[in-house]
Amino acid sequence: MKRFLHRFIYLLCLGIVAFMLVCACSQSSEQDVTSPASSAENCRIVQHTMGETCVPLNPQRIVALDILTLGDTVALGIKPIAAGIWSPIEGTIDATPHLADKIKGIALHRFTNQPDLEKILLLKPDLIISASDPSFRGIYKQLSQIAPTVLIPWAEISRDWKQHLKETAKVFDKTEVATQLLNGYYQRVEELKQVLETLQKNSQNNHIQPFYASFAFVSNGLYLAQRNSFAGTILNDLGLLSPKLLNNLALPISDESLPIIDSDVLFVGSYQQSDRSTLERLQRKPLWSKIKAVQQNQVYFVDFQTWYGFDFLAAHAVLDDIEKYLVNTPKTNRRKSVSIAKIAIVR
Template sequence: MSRLSSTTECRIIQHAMGKTCTPLNPQRIVTSDILSLANLIALDIKPIAAGVWSPIEGTMEIPHLANKIQGIALHSFSNQPNLEKILLLKPDLIISISLPSLRGVYKQFSQIAPTVLIPWTEISRDWKQHLKETAKVFGKTEVATQLLNGYYQRVEKLKQALGTLHKYPQNNYTQPFQASFVFVSDGLYLAQRNSFSATILNDLGLLSPKLLNNLALPISDESLPTIDSDVLFIGTYQQSDRSTLERLQRKPLWSKIKAVQQNQVYFVDFQTWYGSDFLAAHAVLDDIEKYLLKTSKLVKGSQ
């Protein structure tokens, strides 16, 4: 069990590495990752610092958190958190996602402060469940429920605006159009059914039933025309991937993609669409509203 600093009152939290006695009202929380950082902010809990990794060398930009992280110290790391920096921060609670790499430093974390590893791989990267699991640590399960209810209410309103509600009997319902997220990371990938962005598109009724139960599927240059979604959202992982995307766009096969032919290709932020946290989900909905609600030709047939 992790040690508890100064106070004797605590909340016992069971997690992947055992039990941790967490302070009831922690004041100096440190997170090891953007996912935990974002969900804490969503729950109206402000950590003093967070470890982040940015795909853009030399920066720690987090677009969907840009206006929400003032006063939070961001520390960059590549493979492992900087334990020395965390120690100097004198945290009273450390929050991390349960990834193998972070499980490996759990012992060191727990020697600095009480540490909780929030389930991630164990819950199949379910971002909604992760929010709930994070809320449990702070006794805020009702807040998480309210947040998710608000998300679903927004989804329903957007479905109505897009004309994608199930207005007909289920067996006669036909999707008016489909949307996909494609990203470039040393090659082109089509996000699949288990990916973060796909869960949101699926909630909206826009996800292609052809997608596999994976996170992402590599797409070769030759198979570009097989991307048959009506709408494509595209993000680039690193700065260098932008030149790869430009090269793909110059290929004749690019013009055979259905969404390209329909002029329905939109460039979005990779970190947001791959974000996997509650605030990123709303940022994805922001993009969908921004780009699709103005595109009336997509929804005329189903209004």
């Protein structure tokens, strides 16, 4: 009996030692797999608003949570597998005109401040990206458990769309591409400025008069885009922005204050379908005819999403509109252009 007991205790101790050795080996193996030295071979450390993330060197299943990041990612030559985009009508998902041809094949979801984590998980992403937003910061840990997640600075860089392109490029190690894109933008701006100045000289007996353009949009009221808005920065780059505008995003304009829009050209957009009736009501107001651009038959209705866009491709789409209406539309046909735009708005 005593011999049996000693043998039992010996075997029990031997089993415990073996179990501990197996656990130690398993733990050592796991540490080797997740160690920074090992993972650094397959990813790059990227600093962002929530700290740092080891981004895969060649991510194949990227999910962009917002349209701003989607637009800049596509501009850099990278195509996500899924993205959240803004849609003014509940239950619909409409690609913005300036992105429509470039995001074919991407699974689009209606943008929301509370993205569906289960849906994102089913996509099996290897990288999640988004502009920094308080709601996304609140679920950053959950997103990071699904895949490496980068929240690209936005409010932290004062909504600077050019800097956002650069920050997005850092995520993918494409800073040189971003520099080339911005150089191309500035080159196009300078060329367009020269054309506009030439047109002004021809119409003013070789003497350039101050010539200003503005963007206004309707969203439960009329708002005039200011210097720090997306459209404001582009018009300012072109030298078309009135010096009277403030360093803000938008200024609400009451019906009685319509005449303060004293630009020679006015581009107008509506946030959603229901806002078009508000715009139609404003056009019937006697004070609408007091707006300088209305008197000069230079009011052009443009796509709100494009002019409010903030992404790099939207900037070129805004330049397209400016070139279309101020360069390629003869002055004799501008009254006709305004009439057609008004009919489209009513519809």
